[in-house]
Amino acid sequence: MSILTFGHKNPDTDSVCAAIALADLKKKLGEDIAPAMQGELTPESKFVLEKFGVAAPEVVTSYAGKDVYLVDHSDLAQSPDDLGKANILGIVDHHKLGDVTTSQPLECWIWPVGCTCTVIKSMYNFFNVEIPQDIAGILLCAILSDTVIFKSATCTDKDKAACEDLAKISGVDDVQALGMDMFKVKSAVEGTPIRDLVKRDYKDFDMSGNKVGIGQLEVVDLSILDGVKADLAADIATLKKEGGHHSIFLLLTDIIKEGSEVLIVSDDDSVIEKAFGVKPADGKAWLDGVMSRKKQVVPNLEKAFA
Amino acid sequence: MSILTFGHKNPDTDSVCAAIALADLKKKLGEDIAPAMQGELTPESKFVLEKFGVAAPEVVTSYAGKDVYLVDHSDLAQSPDDLGKANILGIVDHHKLGDVTTSQPLECWIWPVGCTCTVIKSMYNFFNVEIPQDIAGILLCAILSDTVIFKSATCTDKDKAACEDLAKISGVDDVQALGMDMFKVKSAVEGTPIRDLVKRDYKDFDMSGNKVGIGQLEVVDLSILDGVKADLAADIATLKKEGGHHSIFLLLTDIIKEGSEVLIVSDDDSVIEKAFGVKPADGKAWLDGVMSRKKQVVPNLEKAFA
Numbered sequence: 001m002s003i004l005t006f007g008h009k010n011p012d013t014d015s016v017c018a019a020i021a022l023a024d025l026k027k028k029l030g031e032d033i034a035p036a037m038q039g040e041l042t043p044e045s046k047f048v049l050e051k052f053g054v055a056a057p058e059v060v061t062s063y064a065g066k067d068v069y070l071v072d073h074s075d076l077a078q079s080p081d082d083l084g085k086a087n088i089l090g091i092v093d094h095h096k097l098g099d100v101t102t103s104q105p106l107e108c109w110i111w112p113v114g115c116t117c118t119v120i121k122s123m124y125n126f127f128n129v130e131i132p133q134d135i136a137g138i139l140l141c142a143i144l145s146d147t148v149i150f151k152s153a154t155c156t157d158k159d160k161a162a163c164e165d166l167a168k169i170s171g172v173d174d175v176q177a178l179g180m181d182m183f184k185v186k187s188a189v190e191g192t193p194i195r196d197l198v199k200r201d202y203k204d205f206d207m208s209g210n211k212v213g214i215g216q217l218e219v220v221d222l223s224i225l226d227g228v229k230a231d232l233a234a235d236i237a238t239l240k241k242e243g244g245h246h247s248i249f250l251l252l253t254d255i256i257k258e259g260s261e262v263l264i265v266s267d268d269d270s271v272i273e274k275a276f277g278v279k280p281a282d283g284k285a286w287l288d289g290v291m292s293r294k295k296q297v298v299p300n301l302e303k304a305f306a
Numbered sequence: 307m308s309i310l311t312f313g314h315k316n317p318d319t320d321s322v323c324a325a326i327a328l329a330d331l332k333k334k335l336g337e338d339i340a341p342a343m344q345g346e347l348t349p350e351s352k353f354v355l356e357k358f359g360v361a362a363p364e365v366v367t368s369y370a371g372k373d374v375y376l377v378d379h380s381d382l383a384q385s386p387d388d389l390g391k392a393n394i395l396g397i398v399d400h401h402k403l404g405d406v407t408t409s410q411p412l413e414c415w416i417w418p419v420g421c422t423c424t425v426i427k428s429m430y431n432f433f434n435v436e437i438p439q440d441i442a443g444i445l446l447c448a449i450l451s452d453t454v455i456f457k458s459a460t461c462t463d464k465d466k467a468a469c470e471d472l473a474k475i476s477g478v479d480d481v482q483a484l485g486m487d488m489f490k491v492k493s494a495v496e497g498t499p500i501r502d503l504v505k506r507d508y509k510d511f512d513m514s515g516n517k518v519g520i521g522q523l524e525v526v527d528l529s530i531l532d533g534v535k536a537d538l539a540a541d542i543a544t545l546k547k548e549g550g551h552h553s554i555f556l557l558l559t560d561i562i563k564e565g566s567e568v569l570i571v572s573d574d575d576s577v578i579e580k581a582f583g584v585k586p587a588d589g590k591a592w593l594d595g596v597m598s599r600k601k602q603v604v605p606n607l608e609k610a611f612a
Binding site for chain 2: 009057088091094095096097098099100101102103104105107108109110111113126154
């Protein structure tokens with residue numbers, strides 16, 4: 001193939017499904033293009049592709065000399081290391097505008113919506129190309145995943161409207177049930193090493209000179225984590241020693257109850273009370289309504305540390 | 307107004323008309339928005355707005371604390387100096403992707419076409435908003451300007467198709483004649499100081515360690531420049547002395563004959579013969595078919611200097 005399209009490193013369901021759908025659309029518009037991905041499928045993405053009978057893209061990590069479309073990112077840090085040697089034809093995304101630049105004019109479809117696949121659904125409409133039933137199914141799943149079944153603060157009316165159309169095209173009667181099935185797969189912890197769970201979605205921050213680590217595990221029911229919670233608590237304590245952190249917080253987010261239990265190791269755990277008005281006990285606290293690290297946890301902690 | 311939309315520094319007709327049209331479209335989509343521009347109208351833009359009875363946007367140079375949409379650029383160098391203190395809601399453009407980044411998700415419509423106004427014309431269609439007759443007229447003119455009446459190497463089928471629709475909506479029977487009227491205004495040199503003509507569209511380049519200046523004047527007929535040609539030649543010689551250049555080339559481009567007469571002052575004018583296969587005489591040469599500085603002149607000269 002002369003053109004490849006791919007999402008960010010550590011591909012999630014949006015990155016994988018957006019690449020597949022954009023390749024389908026562009027092929028129908030006359031381009032010689034195939035989807036790719038920068039890493040292996042997550043269990044969630046695997047479930048989604050199998051459910052709708054769609055083949056996984058090839059894993060490709062080097063794009064030197066290739067014509068490419070980026071999906072679901074515009075940051076160099078999320079791009080292939082040799083992106084500078086590729087020719088970027090376009091970007092389809094739903095994030096802030098990153099530091100990717102080009103030396104040639106290009107095609108960008110970037111909208112402030114909950115999911116790249118919402119943008120791609122509109123592109124099919126714009127170009128008057130019919131969405132195949134299987135592609136509609138994976139687009140639907142990607143939107144349900146990125147918007148946490150419409151519960152995320154990033155979800156917009158455009159995402160919901162796209163899902164309504166996509167459910168009809170793909171023949172999905174119960175969108176909520178599909179989303180739950182998908183999140184159950186995502187929630188699975190069995191057989192995963194504890195450190196991998198801690199690091200599944202983990203980031204270090206500098207807060208007023210203090211090194212603060214914040215991880216997050218999203219599950220459909222906190223009871224899924226009952227068997228590993230003590231090990232998780234022990235492991236973040238180890239991680240804190242290894243990394244010299246002031247604090248490490250691990251958010252165990254229940255997407256149905258819409259809140260997070262936070263596991264805490266800290267030199268001063270009063271920051272949690274300052275940040276959320278909740279007094280921790282036994283190294284944990286329940287933060288009702290708190291689901292977004294980016295929009296809720298980080299800003300409040302930054303204020304508490306200031 | 308809480309939102310402003312504006313084009314690049316030294317606004318051209320595309321930057322001005324795209325801002326006006328985007329504000330019209332976004333207002334109809336429910337946003338509280340007005341067009342602005344970073345500098346005064348060129349004679350060409352003034353002609354276009356007067357012809358279709360459209361008011362000029364306000365000149366605004368500071369955007370701190372404002373919500374903004376950029377049109378016709380995504381480079382910080384082309385943006386207001388305090389863009390970092392503005393909140394970028396979106397970008398509509400047709401250039402390569404520049405170094406503007408954002409801290410929030412945004413809306414980008416960037417296509418590899420000849421003119422930003424071609425993108426905006428498609429946005430009206432996408433959002434099912436009727437294009438007013440006067441707006442259609444100025445969109446049409448902007449596309450004719452940026453594509454040099456469809457002759458530029460950057461012109462695409464999308465630009466031509468947009469102009470066909472826009473001519474119907476605006477009631478313009480003779481698109482070619484409108485383009486010529488506009489370029490006659492752009493060609494006018496009377497009353498303009500010689501140095502302003504030299505610098506109207508002028509850029510310095512580093513070519514293998516040599517400082518090379520290249521200016522361009524586009525006219526509908528070279529005879530327009532007969533009265534000032536000797537003064538232009540004398541002034542680039544002065545400019546060369548002032549700037550310590552190896553060479554200065556001033557392209558006098560005839561958009562009808564589709565070629566350029568180049569005025570030359572150089573420490574070694576054989577570079578012109580090396581670059582274009584034409585031997586200069588009396589400090590000038592006719593370069594048949596050469597109209598684009600970016601796509602034709604700079605690459606050939608860079609090879610000749612290498």
